Amino acid sequence: MSTGVTDKTQKTIGGIRRKFAPWNDPGAVPLIRYKNVTKRFGEFTAVDNLSLDIYEREFFALLGPSGCGKTTLMRMLAGFEEPTEGQITLAGQDLVGMPPYRRQTNMMFQSYALFPHMSVWDNIAFGLKQDGMEKAAVAARVEEMLKLVKLETFARRKPHQLSGGQRQRVALARSLAKRPKVLLLDEPLGALDKKLREATQFELMDIQMELGMTFLIVTHDQEEAMTVADRIAVMDHGRLVQVAPPAEVYEQPNCRYVADFVGDVNIIDAKIESVAPGAVRLRSDAADMSLMIAQDVEAKPGDQAWIAIRPEKVRVDLDPPVEQGVNCLSGTIWDIGYLGDLSIYHVELPNGARIKAAKPNLTRVVERPISWDDKVWVSWTPDAGVVLTR
Amino acid sequence: MARGTKGRWLVLAVPYLWLFALFLVPFFIVFKISLSQDAIAQPPYEPTFDLSAGWDAIREAVGQLNFDNYSYVLSWDNEFLQAYGSSLWIAGISTLLLLIVGYPIAYGMARAPKSIRPTLLMMVILPFWTSFLIRVYAWIGILSPEGLLNQFLMFVGLTDEPLEILATDTAVYIGIVYSYLPFMILPLYAALEKMDETLLEAAADLGCPPFAAFWKITWPLSLPGVFAGCLLCFIPAVGEFVIPDLLGGSDTMMIGKSLWTEFSVNRSWTVSSAVAVLLLLVLVVPIVFYQNVQAREMEGR
Ligand SMILES: Nc1ncnc2c1ncn2[C@@H]1O[C@H](COP(=O)(O)OP(=O)(O)OP(=O)(O)O)[C@@H](O)[C@H]1O
Ligand SMILES: [Mg+2]
Numbered sequence: 119m120s121t122g123v124t125d126k127t128q129k130t131i132g133g134i135r136r137k138f139a140p141w142n143d144p145g146a147v148p149l150i151r152y153k154n155v156t157k158r159f160g161e162f163t164a165v166d167n168l169s170l171d172i173y174e175r176e177f178f179a180l181l182g183p184s185g186c187g188k189t190t191l192m193r194m195l196a197g198f199e200e201p202t203e204g205q206i207t208l209a210g211q212d213l214v215g216m217p218p219y220r221r222q223t224n225m226m227f228q229s230y231a232l233f234p235h236m237s238v239w240d241n242i243a244f245g246l247k248q249d250g251m252e253k254a255a256v257a258a259r260v261e262e263m264l265k266l267v268k269l270e271t272f273a274r275r276k277p278h279q280l281s282g283g284q285r286q287r288v289a290l291a292r293s294l295a296k297r298p299k300v301l302l303l304d305e306p307l308g309a310l311d312k313k314l315r316e317a318t319q320f321e322l323m324d325i326q327m328e329l330g331m332t333f334l335i336v337t338h339d340q341e342e343a344m345t346v347a348d349r350i351a352v353m354d355h356g357r358l359v360q361v362a363p364p365a366e367v368y369e370q371p372n373c374r375y376v377a378d379f380v381g382d383v384n385i386i387d388a389k390i391e392s393v394a395p396g397a398v399r400l401r402s403d404a405a406d407m408s409l410m411i412a413q414d415v416e417a418k419p420g421d422q423a424w425i426a427i428r429p430e431k432v433r434v435d436l437d438p439p440v441e442q443g444v445n446c447l448s449g450t451i452w453d454i455g456y457l458g459d460l461s462i463y464h465v466e467l468p469n470g471a472r473i474k475a476a477k478p479n480l481t482r483v484v485e486r487p488i489s490w491d492d493k494v495w496v497s498w499t500p501d502a503g504v505v506l507t508r
Numbered sequence: 509m510a511r512g513t514k515g516r517w518l519v520l521a522v523p524y525l526w527l528f529a530l531f532l533v534p535f536f537i538v539f540k541i542s543l544s545q546d547a548i549a550q551p552p553y554e555p556t557f558d559l560s561a562g563w564d565a566i567r568e569a570v571g572q573l574n575f576d577n578y579s580y581v582l583s584w585d586n587e588f589l590q591a592y593g594s595s596l597w598i599a600g601i602s603t604l605l606l607l608i609v610g611y612p613i614a615y616g617m618a619r620a621p622k623s624i625r626p627t628l629l630m631m632v633i634l635p636f637w638t639s640f641l642i643r644v645y646a647w648i649g650i651l652s653p654e655g656l657l658n659q660f661l662m663f664v665g666l667t668d669e670p671l672e673i674l675a676t677d678t679a680v681y682i683g684i685v686y687s688y689l690p691f692m693i694l695p696l697y698a699a700l701e702k703m704d705e706t707l708l709e710a711a712a713d714l715g716c717p718p719f720a721a722f723w724k725i726t727w728p729l730s731l732p733g734v735f736a737g738c739l740l741c742f743i744p745a746v747g748e749f750v751i752p753d754l755l756g757g758s759d760t761m762m763i764g765k766s767l768w769t770e771f772s773v774n775r776s777w778t779v780s781s782a783v784a785v786l787l788l789l790v791l792v793v794p795i796v797f798y799q800n801v802q803a804r805e806m807e808g809r
Binding site for chain 2 (some may be wrong): 196197198217218219220223224225227229231232233234235244245248249292293296
């Protein structure tokens with residue numbers, strides 16, 4: 119890890135650290151604009167009337183299940199697919215019809231697409247030579263890139279002589295070498311081991327900030343998205359479901375799909391009982407009492423709703439908690455999962471639903487106080503969960 | 509374990525056995541004839557080995573073998589060397605023409621929609637359903653002074669009198685390019701088809717326009733196919749005798765034709781054998797070259 123990027127809401131721009139949230143600034147002009155973009159392959163709609171603004175210097179992550187259109191979205195920006203409908207602009211310039219070799223974007227391909235007949239060195243130098251860069255400058259840049267991805271000793275090898283992770287790093291170096299305005303990374307770190315992946319994540323954030331580039335990254339690793347991204351877009355079937363900073367996506371998902379897709383979550387079926395500013399009361403089969411969530415919600419009593427609550431925010435106790443009366447359910451331990459840092463308690467409620475509660479293992483667990491089939495209480499504070507209406 | 513080893517030996521032995529029976533044995537027979545002398549006999553050369561005559565007779569027969577036929581063939585006056593040179597030249601030019609004609613076809617096939625590729629492949633192989641000889645004869649009908657081509661050209665008004673194509677080297681080139689085209693297209697197609705198209709996207713992404721990307725990516729990656737196709741065409745083209753015989757003129761010199769004349773007209777088995785052995789030596793160079801390329805290609809996987 120190099121310069122620790124701790125607070126992601128801040129960025130060093132022009133030497134000063136300041137709050138970075140251009141998406142909240144109505145005056146900010148987006149660098150990349152998808153305007154009502156639809157992409158169809160024959161009958162199949164891969165991207166469905168999607169609009170998205172990405173700002174300069176932003177590190178933007180796309181999350182979503184396999185086949186939801188993440189790669190297609192990127193390929194349209196890089197110029198390998200033309201949108202069936204809609205418009206894409208980069209720095210105000212309409213990209214439709216512009217060939218890929220004239221676009222100021224570089225892409226790291228999901229399949230790497232390394233040139234098999236060229237050495238690692240020549241692969242990385244390819245784009246630089248294409249720009250007519252001077253020989254010495256090319257060499258310097260290639261060396262710099264090799265150092266970055268820790269492949270200095272592999273410069274003369276051909277791609278087929280490298281391991282999967284090494285190839286991935288070459289692909290990364292090749293796409294970074296030209297220092298494009300916009301870099302598209304399609305699952306750039308999937309083949310790396312955890313340690314190297316984390317180190318590279320921080321390298322990427324450093325490079326991105328240092329060179330003022332805009333990154334669009336696809337990843338299947340939510341932790342990675344949370345770590346690197348300024349904003350995350352959660353996609354489903356060619357649509358954007360939520361676009362927000364990582365903390366917001368995690369703490370305030372706007373629907374069950376997002377809550378379920380990002381991180382682990384308990385979803386409790388409920389009906390709205392009463393709505394007041396900053397407080398919602400709900401009724402659920404799972405509890406004998408009404409449940410309370412401190413939140414504004416647009417709904418009326420009787421509406422179907424769901425409570426989403428993260429396992430780490432749920433308490434499990436053998437005795438009824440002191441501040442009884444709010445969000446307190448009784449149940450029995452159905453299973454216990456040991457994850458090393460955490461223990462996950464699966465609690466079965468009287469109506470058969472199950473709730474997961476995560477407890478950090480603060481001491482070496484020899485014998486847990488709570489065991490299988492124990493009668494327990496699960497509880498959470500009103501500000502721990504969110505009410506979802508869809 | 510022991511049984512496994514034996515089984516492997518057996519599997520390995522089969523191709524070598526075939527090679528031995530179908531290539532090496534005939535080669536040594538021809539080689540032996542090339543060291544013999546013409547004779548009015550049946551077969552028309554001597555000495556012949558008679559195994560029943562005993563060891564001494566065989567030793568004596570071996571003593572009669574010599575390289576006279578080779579010095580005859582290699583002497584400048586007998587026009588074999590010219591024929592070798594001319595054959596290599598004609599085969600070389602033809603191979604180049606084949607590459608120029610075949611590459612775009614193979615490229616088009618490899619980039620065609622997957623569903624129609626088998627049909628295109630079929631169409632390339634289709635001419636093989638008719639005898640080679642008949643197809644070459646058909647070209648006589650097309651190229652002759654009152655043939656289809658000349659009739660068409662005069663009908664369109666491009667020429668007033670028929671062009672002299674038949675019985676010239678041009679006709680030989682046309683014949684070779686036509687007959688060998690599938691042998692050029694198929695290896696090229698195989699090489700181009702397995703190329704990953706995202707490589708071209710990657711090149712474009714890095715700022716390389718399509719034409720430059722062809723020379724930097726597609727062409728180098730298709731080189732194994734280019735070598736295979738060229739050798740597959742060049743080697744048989746050097747020894748070709750039907751096409752120059754039927755389409756070429758009396759002054760078209762090709763070693764296959766000389767060999768055939770030597771064998772059938774002059775009835776000299778020994779000299780034609782020497783010509784054949786020398787031809788083989790000439791071709792060993794490109795074959796070894798091809799082997800090297802293939803070995804390197806295998807290593808590349
Ligand atoms: N050229 C194409 N022709 C037809 N369908 C396509 C084509 N390219 C993509 N698709 C379809 O579009 C959908 C979206 O594909 P895309 O590659 O964008 O998915 P993805 O989100 O990147 O998935 P993954 O996470 O698995 O990489 C998929 O269902 C895919 O089958
Ligand atoms: Mg993808």
